[in-house]
Amino acid sequence: MLKRQAKCNQLHRLDHGELQAVMNSELILEDILIKRSQQRKRTSPLNYKERLFVLTKTRLTYYEGSPEKKTKKGSVDLQKIKCVEIVKNGGVLIPCQNKYPFQVVHDASTLYIFAPSNERRSVWVQNMKEEIKRNTSVVAKFHPQFWQEGVWLCCRQVDKMALGCEEYNLFGDISRKPLPPIPGNETTGKARRPPPPPPPEEVKNEEETKEEVVIALYNFDGVEAQDLTLVQGEEYVIVEKRDVNWCKARNKYGEEGYVPSNYVTEKNLGPLDQYVWYCKNVNRNHAEQLLRNEDKEGGFMVRDSSSPGAFTVSLYTKSAGEGASSVRHYHIKESQSMPKQYYLAEKHHFSSIPELIEYHQHNAAGLVARLRYPVGTSAPSTAGFSYEKWEINPSDLTFMKELGCGQYGVVRLGKWRAQHKVAIKAIREGAMYEEDFIEEAKVMMKLSHPKLVQLYGVCTQKSPIYIVTEFMELGCLLNYIRQRRGSFNTETLLGISQDVSEGMEYLEKNKFIHRDLAARNCLVNDSLVVKVSDFGMARYILDDQYTSSFGVKFPVKWSPPEVFNFSKYSSKSDIWSFGVLMWEVFTEGRMPYEQNANHEVVMMVSQGHRLYRPKKATPNIYDIMQSCWREKPEDRSTFSQICVMIRDALEGDS
Structure with missing residues (x-):
């Protein structure tokens, strides 16, 4: 009786024409799910739409609006479906509340649908597989990961119609453990349907991983189409990490692209990383050199002290007596009382270091000068100009003055694309085992550290070979x-x-x-x-x-x-x-x-x-x-x- 009543409730939500279709073909499933746009090359939260999905014996249809008042947006003939399977996200972060994707491949399209739970996804996949099992166009192989930004993420093929890279199983779904073989099926070769699977187990899904939010430490102007521009201080979501030096990020507008890993920091990694006055890994001597180079009254920075977990304010003043300048170093002290407080002067305590710095930017309060001018380190070098870009077009280089002549040949100051200063080493003929070096250059480019001169790339298509590196003034x-x-x-x-x-x-x-x-x-x-x-x-x-x-x-x-x-x-x-x-x-x-x-x-x-x-x-x-x-x-x-x-x-x- 209850089942009949539920069925009646479902039927009352449909209009007269649809009601007749459902009566003829029987309603199988109905759910509010999320659909991803099939047309956009780049995907943002705006491309994920909530839709009412209805599965019958003959069609999969989706509507905009509530079950009571809805507008039909699309429909797929079940006989034209080639594959239904869950999607492994491959580390891609999903910008909608439903984190469990599955795919419906039909004609020349792939429909990506997102369910609210692993259980609901399995129900949809299993039911649709049951309905398409007699289709003549079912694929032998499918793509287990997304088509995104012009590439299949699983196999990196760029043809949207490329043959799948993983064998497709018409029975069961890949979120479950493999089912045991059916007795007798091995010898007869008949495709018998397996018995109903046990209730789905709780499985830990990649999709459940928490989004990693980062803050840009420096501005970054993307130079290639695949790059994303960074604005210092703004937040971004890390989409994927495929390289130690470059990661794919998404901005608040849903745009995605590659950014240098050393230009961002985790939002909750530390209390000071996002501030321009904080200079990580700068020692006392280097701090003094930076402040003297700036030569500005009240120039300051906050740096790590020699004691782990402690911080020091280094402050430059020109009025140290007899016209001399000096750099003073003040350890940030912590109170013994709880909650913990921070101070430079005994009378002025603060609940955080940023509050302390803000106060002393307006009041000297015991310091030799107020903190007027934050002095930071310059933006670090990047491992190459963009992700996996190690071959440089010589036409992008502008050759300027000669810097010297080394073991390899002449070294010149130059610019890449008229904006980035670089050192260009022209390798004279016979000075090096060129073929061996070119292979090694790909490895050397991935070595990136603040105390290594960065290799940006090489020009190998014509003679002489050029090695392009960071310019050291x-x-x-x-x-x-x-x-x-x-x-x-x-x-x-x-x-x-x-x-x-x-x-x-x-x-x-x-x-x-x-x-x-x-x-x-x-x-x-x-x-x-x-x-x-x-x-x-x-x-x-x-x-x-x-x-x-x-x-x-x-x-x-x-x-x-x-x-x-x-x-x-x-x-x-x-x-x-x-x-x-x-x-x-x-x-x-x-x-x-x-x-x-x-x-x-x-x-x-x-x-x-x-x-x-x-x-x-x-x-x-x-x-x-x-x-x-x-x-x-x-x-x-x-x-x-x-x-x-x-x-x-x-x-x-x-």
């Missing part, structure tokens, strides 16, 4: 320290060493060997950050200066015994070279073993001789160098350990 580290000899204090020289060690720590963690680490292969930018350059390039250089009589390439005065004796390279051989680089830094650019020829250096090092302690290096700092020069590679420090030792030395000298 102040040039080679060796020349930089030689030209300013006598102006460096111990803390500044330690800061230079720290920058290099952090870049090398990243290479070490990624199992990448430099093979030619030296001051000449590090560069300095206009923010006085030192970055490691030309990592991994030594393998491809054809240069007599780097080739021994055994045909092995190495710079002798920077090489450990296992390299010049056995040609054995590792991160530990890079550690030895780093010790020599540190020595170069603390002698302000002197040549190691300057009185000795290469063959004499090989003999001296093999007999245990080591470089002397520079005058500007304390015994503690010289210990770091010596930890790099132990005879057995396994006895040498790692770059992670070196970073800690330098950090400790900086704290001791602060």
